[in-house]
Amino acid sequence: MKIEILTTGDELMSGLTRDGNFQWAGEILTALGFDVAYHTTVGDDMIRLKSVFKNAKNRADAVIVTGGLGPTPDDLTIEVAAEFLNVGLELNQPALDMMTERFRKIGRTVSETNMKQVYLPKGSTTLLNKWGTAPGFSCEVENTVFFFLPGVPKEFRAMMDEYVLPELEKRNPQMKKSYMRLVKTFGLPESEVAQKLEGIEREGIRLGYRAHFREIHLRVSSFADTENEAQSLMSEFLNEVDSRLGRYVFTTEGEMLEEVVGALLKQHEMTLATAESCTGGLLSHRMTNVPGSSSCFLEGVVSYSNEAKSKILGVPMALIDSYGAVSAQVVEAMAKGVKELAGSDIGIGISGIAGPGGGTPEKPVGTVYIGLYSETKGAVSHKFHFHGTREEIKLVTVLNALDLIRQSLLNNV
Amino acid sequence: MKIEILTTGDELMSGLTRDGNFQWAGEILTALGFDVAYHTTVGDDMIRLKSVFKNAKNRADAVIVTGGLGPTPDDLTIEVAAEFLNVGLELNQPALDMMTERFRKIGRTVSETNMKQVYLPKGSTTLLNKWGTAPGFSCEVENTVFFFLPGVPKEFRAMMDEYVLPELEKRNPQMKKSYMRLVKTFGLPESEVAQKLEGIEREGIRLGYRAHFREIHLRVSSFADTENEAQSLMSEFLNEVDSRLGRYVFTTEGEMLEEVVGALLKQHEMTLATAESCTGGLLSHRMTNVPGSSSCFLEGVVSYSNEAKSKILGVPMALIDSYGAVSAQVVEAMAKGVKELAGSDIGIGISGIAGPGGGTPEKPVGTVYIGLYSETKGAVSHKFHFHGTREEIKLVTVLNALDLIRQSLLNNV
Numbered sequence: 001m002k003i004e005i006l007t008t009g010d011e012l013m014s015g016l017t018r019d020g021n022f023q024w025a026g027e028i029l030t031a032l033g034f035d036v037a038y039h040t041t042v043g044d045d046m047i048r049l050k051s052v053f054k055n056a057k058n059r060a061d062a063v064i065v066t067g068g069l070g071p072t073p074d075d076l077t078i079e080v081a082a083e084f085l086n087v088g089l090e091l092n093q094p095a096l097d098m099m100t101e102r103f104r105k106i107g108r109t110v111s112e113t114n115m116k117q118v119y120l121p122k123g124s125t126t127l128l129n130k131w132g133t134a135p136g137f138s139c140e141v142e143n144t145v146f147f148f149l150p151g152v153p154k155e156f157r158a159m160m161d162e163y164v165l166p167e168l169e170k171r172n173p174q175m176k177k178s179y180m181r182l183v184k185t186f187g188l189p190e191s192e193v194a195q196k197l198e199g200i201e202r203e204g205i206r207l208g209y210r211a212h213f214r215e216i217h218l219r220v221s222s223f224a225d226t227e228n229e230a231q232s233l234m235s236e237f238l239n240e241v242d243s244r245l246g247r248y249v250f251t252t253e254g255e256m257l258e259e260v261v262g263a264l265l266k267q268h269e270m271t272l273a274t275a276e277s278c279t280g281g282l283l284s285h286r287m288t289n290v291p292g293s294s295s296c297f298l299e300g301v302v303s304y305s306n307e308a309k310s311k312i313l314g315v316p317m318a319l320i321d322s323y324g325a326v327s328a329q330v331v332e333a334m335a336k337g338v339k340e341l342a343g344s345d346i347g348i349g350i351s352g353i354a355g356p357g358g359g360t361p362e363k364p365v366g367t368v369y370i371g372l373y374s375e376t377k378g379a380v381s382h383k384f385h386f387h388g389t390r391e392e393i394k395l396v397t398v399l400n401a402l403d404l405i406r407q408s409l410l411n412n413v
Numbered sequence: 414m415k416i417e418i419l420t421t422g423d424e425l426m427s428g429l430t431r432d433g434n435f436q437w438a439g440e441i442l443t444a445l446g447f448d449v450a451y452h453t454t455v456g457d458d459m460i461r462l463k464s465v466f467k468n469a470k471n472r473a474d475a476v477i478v479t480g481g482l483g484p485t486p487d488d489l490t491i492e493v494a495a496e497f498l499n500v501g502l503e504l505n506q507p508a509l510d511m512m513t514e515r516f517r518k519i520g521r522t523v524s525e526t527n528m529k530q531v532y533l534p535k536g537s538t539t540l541l542n543k544w545g546t547a548p549g550f551s552c553e554v555e556n557t558v559f560f561f562l563p564g565v566p567k568e569f570r571a572m573m574d575e576y577v578l579p580e581l582e583k584r585n586p587q588m589k590k591s592y593m594r595l596v597k598t599f600g601l602p603e604s605e606v607a608q609k610l611e612g613i614e615r616e617g618i619r620l621g622y623r624a625h626f627r628e629i630h631l632r633v634s635s636f637a638d639t640e641n642e643a644q645s646l647m648s649e650f651l652n653e654v655d656s657r658l659g660r661y662v663f664t665t666e667g668e669m670l671e672e673v674v675g676a677l678l679k680q681h682e683m684t685l686a687t688a689e690s691c692t693g694g695l696l697s698h699r700m701t702n703v704p705g706s707s708s709c710f711l712e713g714v715v716s717y718s719n720e721a722k723s724k725i726l727g728v729p730m731a732l733i734d735s736y737g738a739v740s741a742q743v744v745e746a747m748a749k750g751v752k753e754l755a756g757s758d759i760g761i762g763i764s765g766i767a768g769p770g771g772g773t774p775e776k777p778v779g780t781v782y783i784g785l786y787s788e789t790k791g792a793v794s795h796k797f798h799f800h801g802t803r804e805e806i807k808l809v810t811v812l813n814a815l816d817l818i819r820q821s822l823l824n825n826v
Contacts, residue, residue: 015439023428026425028428037456038461039454041453208429280694280700281689281698294717299717299725302712304707304711307756308755390702390704
């Protein structure tokens with residue numbers, strides 16, 4: 001079954017809005033085993049819209065159209081669809097009722113402009129929109145099914161899940177049941193992940209790689225005749241991935257690294273405090289993105305200056321003078337200092353040169369030390385040489401710091 | 414002149430890579446006054462590639478193809494282009510020489526696989542790639558010009574600038590000279606920006622709106638017969654924008670808000686320190702993203718707990734007990750405390766409820782106080798009620814804090 005995704009809107013053509021719907025739909029449909037064959041984007045123009053509808057009908061079995069269902073004059077999709085189908089428009093009462101009720105709740109009434117949205121092509125199937133105002137619809141043209149959905153991402157995704165995916169599956173009774181997972185790894189380059197997974201391919205498993213900055217993500221789908229089989233295929237496969245990649249896998253459920261660290265801290269009933277220099281607060285920002293992090297994240301200090309390292313964190317000035325602010329000795333003292341200041345179980349200290357200025361021959365831009373101090377294990381620290389822009393060096397440093405906490409809680413370091 | 418952008422690659426169809434090239438090219442080409450009419454994406458498949466080439470030839474005057482010029486078997490663009498043009502491939506010596514030299518510098522030799530990249534369709538014009546390995550090429554088919562460029566964004570953009578844009582302009586001698594600027598505003602919703610700019614449209618100016626979270630960006634292009642005229646049209650227009658939007662405009666050069674704040678601090682020779690609660694270090698992270706920020710950003714404290722607010726920042730416990738941690742009194746004391754701790758000119762204090770938990774009837778999720786303390790002006794603070802997810806509330810808080818610093822340095826508050 002060949003699928004075409006057709007996204008519409010002048011704001012996409014002029015680059016003023018990013019087309020997130022295509023990427024999202026492409027990933028889901030591919031993972032479910034569909035053939036996403038073509039993707040077209042076109043502006044709000046009657047003639048061009050009609051011509052791409054025609055093109056899509058000739059080359060695809062299912063076409064998913066997004067956008068152009070709003071109330072303004074540049075929303076042309078319904079009108080063009082009716083012309084393309086060679087039918088008139090008719091009032092759709094359930095859609096009007098839903099819109100009236102929705103507006104009533106926020107103290108508004110349905111205006112004449114909004115009425116345009118509930119006159120749909122005759123003979124089409126209405127797809128009621130429980131997540132926004134614009135109803136969608138579907139219709140059949142010479143063996144090709146068209147779905148017309150709103151462009152608002154939240155509404156588009158909900159209506160894909162509610163209407164489009166079940167309908168596509170119904171039209172493919174021979175299609176297997178599938179099961180999806182998102183595995184994320186940190187600490188290995190993509191080539192090494194691929195090498196460690198060499199020969200892991202097997203019947204009923206589809207594997208897609210995606211490099212997400214320094215993380216490598218694996219989109220895994222399993223296919224079988226029954227859901228149970230697909231699920232057990234998946235867990236066998238994930239066991240094999242785990243035995244090959246081990247500590248480098250931080251989630252098989254698509255979580256962020258900081259969510260995993262937050263959950264581990266709560267599980268161990270431990271608390272964290274951070275002392276950051278070159279990362280400037282990015283580590284504490286990422287940790288505090290996790291809802292409920294106030295129970296495990298106590299305090300952060302961004303000590304850009306040597307004075308702050310000494311005054312707030314109690315790092316001896318003599319240590320900074322002897323080894324420099326960017327050194328194993330200083331990050332370990334920062335980690336211990338912030339741990340004691342906050343009364344936490346674990347302290348992290350980070351110091352480095354994010355650039356573009358500030359590098360020296362001995363300590364070039366990208367030199368970073370990360371230290372961890374815990375009551376039970378004492379101090380550990382690692383030296384890194386990172387490459388990239390200032391923001392990239394900050395980010396890769398924070399990922400390594402998060403992973404150091406994770407490995408420490410897992411007793412790997 | 415109708416332009417089609419054609420992006421290729423299985424990784425785009427399966428959503429594992431985001432298509433940034435289309436958005437970038439769409440924005441630049443539209444701003445320059447071209448008609449970006451169609452955009453197509455297709456996977457690495459001979460038949461489909463050939464059919465979309467044909468489609469594009471029939472409906473566009475210029476076609477920009479990206480991707481598929483690499484050395485691996487799924488890179489099919491050159492082969493398909495040759496078939497489509499009905500010509501053979503021939504070795505392009507300048508492209509080979511450039512590749513050989515490039516590889517020599519990193520101690521590699523050109524392998525047989527790489528040789529594939531320098532056999533280009535006979536009769537095409539080679540577009541040498543100074544930014545990467547894969548050369549591009551262009552050719553003419555029945556009045557439609559095709560440009561074939563690599564998919565790597567850095568190389569794609571450089572080659573657009575170097576080859577494609579000048580060639581498109583040459584082919585449109587009647588086209589006006591143009592000039593582009595990116596204006597960014599903060600503090601007004603899109604509808605109010607639009608209302609204040611009502612009737613500002615004029616001959617020779619094109620204006621595109623883009624909502625970028627809570628910032629509204631205006632992509633402005635001016636068109637005239639000469640560059641000088643285009644430039645003076647632009648400065649007249651920007652003056653008018655300035656007189657209508659005034660303090661809400663923070664840049665006409667596309668800078669980030671933190672860059673503007675960093676530059677203002679340096680200009681006034683003033684320094685900053687921050688005390689953050691609910692934003693968890695995002696403010697200090699954003700400020701320290703600016704290269705050279707160590708000269709104006711001294712210290713940050715992330716004081717999640719009341720103990721930290723009291724112990725490190727010297728906020729009296731009695732103040733916290735009387736007014737609560739989320740109050741004007743406490744953020745002003747935090748701002749003053751961190752200013753004194755760091756010895757900076759300005760201190761910022763932030764406290765609020767980012768959610769999803771922690772709200773109360775008096776202080777629901779989204780309640781945030783931002784305080785600023787400076788030696789000369791004393792303390793100011795503002796109360797906000799934000800909506801959104803935890804991360805959105807953190808982000809909008811930080812934007813408001815940055816803007817408060819900016820307005821204070823401009824003597825608007």
